[in-house]
Amino acid sequence: MIEAKHTQRKKSIFFSIALIFLFGFLFISCNGGDGTGNDPNANNSNNNNDNNNNNNGNQDSAFILYPQKDNTLYENATGSVSNGEGSVLIVGRTNEGSTYLRRAVLMFDIASDVPAGATITNAILRLSTKRVASNTARTIDLYRIESNWDQGTSSINNNAGQGDASTTGDATWIHGLYNTVMWTTAGGDYNATSLASVDVTSANNSYEWTSNDLIADVQDMLDNPSTNYGWILIGDESTSKSAKIFSSLEGTSAPELELEFDEP
Incomplete structure (x- = not known):
């Protein structure tokens, strides 16, 4: 019985670790892939917006x-x-x-x-x-x-x-x-x-x-x-x-x- 409890404990620990890795993977994926909570393309997007703003800052109006x-x-x-x-x-x-x-x-x-x-x-x-x-x-x-x-x-x-x-x-x-x-x-x-x-x-x-x-x-x-x-x-x-x-x-x-x- 003791052996059985020990084995069950190992299985529970293994299962818990697996869940931790799974939730961690899902968290990282949902928050941009780098664990920062940012979209990896966000910097490029912001740079493009900055470039557009720079290009349009002195745009010709009529x-x-x-x-x-x-x-x-x-x-x-x-x-x-x-x-x-x-x-x-x-x-x-x-x-x-x-x-x-x-x-x-x-x-x-x-x-x-x-x-x-x-x-x-x-x-x-x-x-x-x-x-x-x-x-x-x-x-x-x-x-x-x-x-x-x-x-x-x-x-x-x-x-x-x-x-x-x-x-x-x-x-x-x-x-x-x-x-x-x-x-x-x-x-x-x-x-x-x-x-x-x-x-x-x-x-x-x-x-x-x-x-x-x-x-x-x-x-x-x-x-x-x-x-x-x-x-x-x-x-x-x-x-x-x-x-x-x-x-x-x-x-x-x-x-x-x-x-x-x-x-x-």
């Missing part, structure tokens, strides 16, 4: 912005005419007697849409024509505005060439803000260096302004948002009936600023 505000400046000695909420922007010379010049102003809030520290790699300003005085090509230049302006609630669409009565806050020919803040120079305060130019011909077409100077200007607007007053479009002002009429922010084909940039 999207389209729409103006925060726009308006048409109507040549007028008293600043009594504007079209802040009208559906069109007019650029060039009309046939409206002695007050025939028209300029368009527009501003995009770049710093609110592009992350600080980003590098602008491409910029395209795109406008769509609604009507034209003639299909003759007219060069329209883009300039940087240097003082504040706004749009009020003035609005006229059917006779937009004549404009509407200016309202509080409207940009006019002599006002940045009607009727409290004047431009330094009638017709708008802007840097005289053209950033980009386009020959505009017919109606119902899309036209694009782009250049290295424009890219640099957008970068400056991003880096120094307090001096971002937008741009002014000036066309052929020496030839009668040279005006080109574009869709505004309130129109059917709002101006677009297409940007590409490297994330910071």
Whole structure:
């Protein structure tokens, strides 16, 4: 009987050892094969993620912005005419007697849409024509505005060439803000260096302004948002009936600023 108990004890010990090895093997297998509780491929996976993050850290992003505000400046000695909420922007010379010049102003809030520290790699300003005085090509230049302006609630669409009565806050020919803040120079305060130019011909077409100077200007607007007053479009002002009429922010084909940039 003693021999039998001893043999039984040996069998029990052997069985216990076997169970220990079995559970140990299962534990190691379930926890990654190295006994650490980690997936042996985890480091490779993390490295790949790190590489992807490094590769994507400065990836190129692109999207389209729409103006925060726009308006048409109507040549007028008293600043009594504007079209802040009208559906069109007019650029060039009309046939409206002695007050025939028209300029368009527009501003995009770049710093609110592009992350600080980003590098602008491409910029395209795109406008769509609604009507034209003639299909003759007219060069329209883009300039940087240097003082504040706004749009009020003035609005006229059917006779937009004549404009509407200016309202509080409207940009006019002599006002940045009607009727409290004047431009330094009638017709708008802007840097005289053209950033980009386009020959505009017919109606119902899309036209694009782009250049290295424009890219640099957008970068400056991003880096120094307090001096971002937008741009002014000036066309052929020496030839009668040279005006080109574009869709505004309130129109059917709002101006677009297409940007590409490297994330910071």
